[in-house]
Amino acid sequence: MARTIIPFGPQHPVLPEPLHVKLVVEDEIVLEAIPALGYVHRGLEKLAEIRDYHQMIQVVERVCGICSNIHSMCYCQGIEEIMGIEVPRRAEYLRTIWSELHRMHSHLLWLGLFADAFGFEALFMQFWRIRERIMDINEATTGSRVITSVNIVGGVRQDLTPEMCSWILSEVDTAVKEIKEIQNTILNDYTVCARTKGVGVLTKEQAYDLGAAGPTLRGSGVASDMRLLKYAAFDKLDFEPIVEQDGDCYARSTVRFRETLQSAELVKQAIAGLPQGDLAAPCKGNPEGEIITRVEQPRGECLYYMKGSGKKFLDRVRIRTPTFANVPPLLAMLPNCELADVPVIILSIDPCISCTER
Amino acid sequence: MLNMTPTVLKNLLQKSSTRMYPIEKREPFERYRGELFNNIDECIFCKKCQIKCPSQCITVTKDKESGTGTWICDPFACVYCSICVDACPTQSLYMKPVHRAPSAERDMMEQTGKIKLPKKKAKK
Numbered sequence A: 001m002a003r004t005i006i007p008f009g010p011q012h013p014v015l016p017e018p019l020h021v022k023l024v025v026e027d028e029i030v031l032e033a034i035p036a037l038g039y040v041h042r043g044l045e046k047l048a049e050i051r052d053y054h055q056m057i058q059v060v061e062r063v064c065g066i067c068s069n070i071h072s073m074c075y076c077q078g079i080e081e082i083m084g085i086e087v088p089r090r091a092e093y094l095r096t097i098w099s100e101l102h103r104m105h106s107h108l109l110w111l112g113l114f115a116d117a118f119g120f121e122a123l124f125m126q127f128w129r130i131r132e133r134i135m136d137i138n139e140a141t142t143g144s145r146v147i148t149s150v151n152i153v154g155g156v157r158q159d160l161t162p163e164m165c166s167w168i169l170s171e172v173d174t175a176v177k178e179i180k181e182i183q184n185t186i187l188n189d190y191t192v193c194a195r196t197k198g199v200g201v202l203t204k205e206q207a208y209d210l211g212a213a214g215p216t217l218r219g220s221g222v223a224s225d226m227r228l229l230k231y232a233a234f235d236k237l238d239f240e241p242i243v244e245q246d247g248d249c250y251a252r253s254t255v256r257f258r259e260t261l262q263s264a265e266l267v268k269q270a271i272a273g274l275p276q277g278d279l280a281a282p283c284k285g286n287p288e289g290e291i292i293t294r295v296e297q298p299r300g301e302c303l304y305y306m307k308g309s310g311k312k313f314l315d316r317v318r319i320r321t322p323t324f325a326n327v328p329p330l331l332a333m334l335p336n337c338e339l340a341d342v343p344v345i346i347l348s349i350d351p352c353i354s355c356t357e358r
Numbered sequence B: 001m002l003n004m005t006p007t008v009l010k011n012l013l014q015k016s017s018t019r020m021y022p023i024e025k026r027e028p029f030e031r032y033r034g035e036l037f038n039n040i041d042e043c044i045f046c047k048k049c050q051i052k053c054p055s056q057c058i059t060v061t062k063d064k065e066s067g068t069g070t071w072i073c074d075p076f077a078c079v080y081c082s083i084c085v086d087a088c089p090t091q092s093l094y095m096k097p098v099h100r101a102p103s104a105e106r107d108m109m110e111q112t113g114k115i116k117l118p119k120k121k122a123k124k
Ligand code: SF4
Pocket: B038, B042, B043, B044, B045, B046, B047, B048, B049, B050, B060, B071, B087, B088, B089, B090, B091, B092, B093
């Protein structure tokens, strides 16, 4: 058969993200993939001109719904560093707890969507049911299920009571038990393995050279995790980056699956070590100077560049989200795969396009 | 698919994980940020909420002649972050842990109240 160009997306039944890829196909085999981005550009960075640096927290939280808390945490850390504010220890621990809860529910959401991408809808429902526990924790402790609005410059707005802590521990334990019950299905099932093993391979060298981030990078055998930079309370928590060697869709889903359990462990550790103290340090004046901060989001490394010149409004807020880093590796995975595997491969990098285009 | 069998059987025997939503509702959590209200008798029309609100959906105006002030909030632009609740010096703003009822028309929350004199002056 002659070469055909198939447009994939921006609206696609299995892909919840508006990503458009032109697939050059010959005999159902993809030869080349050409991406087109820019369908959901929202211009959030420009808002820094009319929203002061406190209000920008609410804006950057809305870059991405799933990692909202981690976005605002990264932003606040940057502003605090410019202004030399010392965040109270308790606030750092609380931020860690909420960010790990966010990682958990993000991975559970992804695992569900991934199962859905290769047609395993029963498994999708299982993962989303477990995720509901984490969403309830978010709602009960912060006031909102998705956009938590707890971080402020200098600390956090909400506190966890001892009753809440023990409730979180019991809910997280139940969630872990339920996740382990379906571990066998996602990791050993014939259908899952047939659809994911050896599909969309990204070698270690490719992952490194193309600058992959997060589980895409770790699934290819590179042990890199921004939490090792020891921001917030990660200096006191005991963990190792989770690495898989194969670099295929199966390896990436295993990394995410294992990270879900790791996050549960980190939440427990952080609650156990939660110190007493203030929730927020006072914040006076305006930021002056420039800074780059990095945090680990569920999808990988997120980078913020901020510049302030002693005014209420920041001069520049530049956000580089992990999906942006993962697009070149994605284009390296697609050639020579079957057309039917394309949704699975695209989902395996956990694309968040509205996040990439801000 | 055999791996899934125990889970499937368990699901069959368990009670349902979902609710018959409009008939059966879950109790809201205490901290849930639901609907925004203003207790207009307490409000001193200081404009703090207007200044702090990140979505700039509050407008506070004062009319010196008639001695009244108006507090207007566009609930469709509000993102329910409760920053205004934290900023209000008289605690006249509060959030109820309920969902806003659906509405087919765009209606603004508009409240009018008397301007109170600042406490120091009132004492004289
Ligand atoms: S901050 Fe409170 S007192 Fe001031 S105008 Fe707003 S609602 Fe009224």
